Amino acid sequence: DQQVKQNSPSLSVQEGRISILNCDYTNSMFDYFLWYKKYPAEGPTFLISISSIKDKNEDGRFTVFLNKSAKHLSLHIVPSQPGDSAVYFCAAMTLNTGANSKLTFGKGITLSVRP
Amino acid sequence: NAGVMQNPRHLVRRRGQEARLRCSPMKGHSHVYWYRQLPEEGLKFMVYLQKENIIDESGMPKERFSAEFPKEGPSILRIQQVVRGDSAAYFCASSQGQSQPQHFGDGTRLSIL
Numbered sequence: 001d002q003q004v005k006q007n008s009p010s011l012s013v014q015e016g017r018i019s020i021l022n023c024d025y026t027n028s029m030f031d032y033f034l035w036y037k038k039y040p041a042e043g044p045t046f047l048i049s050i051s052s053i054k055d056k057n058e059d060g061r062f063t064v065f066l067n068k069s070a071k072h073l074s075l076h077i078v079p080s081q082p083g084d085s086a087v088y089f090c091a092a093m094t095l096n097t098g099a100n101s102k103l104t105f106g107k108g109i110t111l112s113v114r115p
Numbered sequence: 116n117a118g119v120m121q122n123p124r125h126l127v128r129r130r131g132q133e134a135r136l137r138c139s140p141m142k143g144h145s146h147v148y149w150y151r152q153l154p155e156e157g158l159k160f161m162v163y164l165q166k167e168n169i170i171d172e173s174g175m176p177k178e179r180f181s182a183e184f185p186k187e188g189p190s191i192l193r194i195q196q197v198v199r200g201d202s203a204a205y206f207c208a209s210s211q212g213q214s215q216p217q218h219f220g221d222g223t224r225l226s227i228l
Contacts, residue, residue: 004157034216043119043206043219044158089157101213102148102171105157 003027004092006106015115019077023090023106026071030092034103035064035075038087047088048075051095080113087111117142119209119220120189127226128197136192136223140209147190148208148217149182158206164190194225202227 005024013019021035031052036044050057050064050073057064063076077084087110091103120139128134140147145165150158160174164184175182179197184190194201204224208217 032214036219041221043121043208043221046216046218049216091158095214101146101210101217102160102163102174103150103158103208103217104160105150107155107157 001026002106003030004090004104004106006090006109008109009107010110010112012112012114013080015082015113016079019075019080019084019111019113021075021077021088021090021109021111023073023075024071025073025092027092027094027104028071029094030104032093032095033064033066033073034091034093035062036089036091037084038089038108044089077111080111082113082115085111085113119144119207119218121205121207121220121223123223124221125224125226127228129228130198131196134194134197134201134225136194136205136207136225137189138192138207138209138220139189140207141218144209144211144218146210146212146215146217147184148210149190149192150206150208150219152204152206152222154203161192197225197227199227201225 034049035047038044066073087108089108090106147164149161152158162182163171179195204222206222208219210217
């Protein structure tokens with residue numbers, strides 16, 4: 001049962017354009033969402049997060065949008081750069097229950113930014 | 116490097132041997148998490164520990180797997196009597212608190228011959 005879904009396995013964009021990476025979730029208990037970037041043979045690197053009390057969070061070139069009613073979030077990267085080429089994981093967790101802070105990950109999407 | 120340190124980076128074991136994976140969290144972090152990634156899959160939660168305590172082990176296989184985070188020293192993920200299906204990348208993460216982002220190490224790639 002995949003509670004966090006990244007349905008597109010790959011995305012290719014031109015340098016300078018916008019990259020939009022999508023993520024859907026099924027568990028309505030999730031209230032905190034994170035995006036990680038991963039290069040081959042390295043661990044995931046935290047990029048940006050959003051709490052369910054917000055619908056948008058921005059950090060430099062990265063913006064995450066959350067649509068709770070649709071159980072959907074997206075990561076926008078603008079402008080895209082060749083160094084952004086990597087696998088991007090969407091992850092979710094439940095904070096309001098207290099003890100459990102485990103992350104549930106999607107399968108990832110491979111972003112390629114063409115020069 | 117003040118990040119999460121995992122060793123070894125690569126570990127090769129024969130079926131039936133034991134594998135020990137180590138993780139030193141970031142300085143100031145007292146929460147440690149272990150995840151496993153199979154090929155073409157996302158990371159799957161295994162266990163969440165604080166110093167000397169297992170908080171959540173709901174993702175750990177019931178047999179052969181154990182984890183600890185002693186008062187002194189790194190966290191250890193131990194796999195006894197390894198089988199081919201244990202081949203995967205094992206990632207450790209740490210955080211300052213439950214609501215803080217988890218920061219990951221570069222993982223240990225375990226290969227079972």
